[in-house]
Amino acid sequence: MIKIANAPCSWGALEFDLEEKSEEIGFEQVLDEIKETGYLGTELGDWGYMPTNPNLLRKEITKRDLQLLGAFVPVALADASKHLEGLESAMRVANLMHKAGYGDAFIVLADDNASVAERTKNAGRITPEMGLSQAQWEVFAKGANQIARAVKDAFGIRTVFHHHCAGYVETPQEIDTLMELTDPDLVGLCLDMGHYAFGGGDPVKALKTYRDRIWHVHFKDYDPVAAQESRKEDGDYFDAIQRGVFCELGKGAVDFKAVVDLLNDTGYDDWVVVEQDILPGMGNPKACAKANRDYIKTLGL
Template identity: 75%
Template sequence: MMKIANAPCSWGALEFDLEEKSEEIGFKQVLDEIKETGYIGTELGDWGFMPTDPSKLKAELHNRKLSLLGAFVPVALVDETMHNKGVDTALKVAQLMHNAGYKDAFVVLADDNGSVAERTKNAGRITPKMGLTKAQWRVYALGAEKIAKAVKEAYGIRTVFHHHCAGYVETPEEIDQLMAMTDPKLLGLCLDMGHYAFGGGDPVEALKKYGERIWHVHFKDYSPVAAKASEAVDGDYFDAIKRGVFCELGKGNVDFKAVVSLLKEKGYKDWIVVEQDVLPGMGNPKECAQANRNYLKTLGL
């Protein structure tokens, strides 16, 4: 049976270095509201958002009967000089999850999204000319494998790669490239429905294509209306978020009914993480979390 979680990003606790960071609500409120809206798990969020002491983290989650299923680790993989720092960061996160007792949680590895101007400016409308060279791809793939291997050897924790708009692995073709260049036993795929759709793909086809390579799943919807409105004003990734490009589940163009059917068909029995990325201070996250949970119930989840 699939298990349903939410994540701090749905409350505006994002990994980006934003001026609005100061408006983040505290982790206790986020965990309370995740619990109150019917979810049974969470991701860690940006380092330092939740307690970094294993016993304190365990206590906060245990008191709410919540599980921890993963932690987002952004690394500028195209820069070889950042690989060792990426290993250190991933090991720090993996150690926390391991020592808190969440040994089945994932390191959710991603690019340092939002840090490259051209990719951030053109999120959702990337052209091949904006992509990596062959040499850069080799560096990128080796960095991802290096981090995944270090985490697995040290703590037995698996790593999944999260494709993401405003990063170097956004389009279906770029995801194909990274998957082809990395060891399927070492690096899994975190398939994010909303980012895949925003990046120009059909999440249903992605589920069929990647099959057993998908170890972790994010449920996020995508509004082409919001994307077009942002494109019309030459807006960047963050402008698209402000316009609601990641809308409530069932209000965008992701066919979640087909997605759920395929997940059941492939025997997926792990976590589904609902994410509705908002910038700090946007909307009412608790109401959206409840609406998203109610929608999933209509799909039998």
């Protein structure tokens, strides 16, 4: 049975080093509101956002009758000198989840998004010239495979890669390349509907193409009008977020009915995580979380 979760990023708790960090909502309120709006699970959020003591983490999650199902781990994989640091970060997170009793959770591996100015500036309008060379791709994939293998060997925890705008794996072609170069037994795909659409692709086609590699799913919608407004003003990735490029589910361009039908038809019975990325201090996260959960109910989930 498909189970529905949410994540701290929907409350503005992002992994980026932003000036607005001081406006982040505390994890206790986020977990309370995830529970109150009808979700069954959460992702960990940025390291240190939730308790890093496994007993305390377990206590906070279980007292709300939630599950922990994944943790986002950004690594600058195109830079071989960053691989060891990235491996240590992934192992630290995996160790925490394992000790807290969440051995079924995923490492949600990603590029160190928004760390390369050209990619951040041109999110949603990437051209091939802005991409990695073949040699860089080999380095990138090698790092992903190494991290996934180490985490699996040490803790039995699986790794999925999260394609993401403002990173080096954004467009459908870039996702194709990474999937070709990584070990299908080690690295799955976290298909994020909103990021895939913002990156220029059709999430329904991606679901058909990569169904066997898709181990984890993020429900995020995409507003092409907001993207176009940002593009007209030469806005970057964060400008697009500020304009609401990731809108409430059902109000954007993603065909979630077709997505749900495909998930059901292919026997997907794991977690779907709702993510409506906002910047700290934006909007009313609890109201959006409730609206998103109500929308998903109309799809039979």
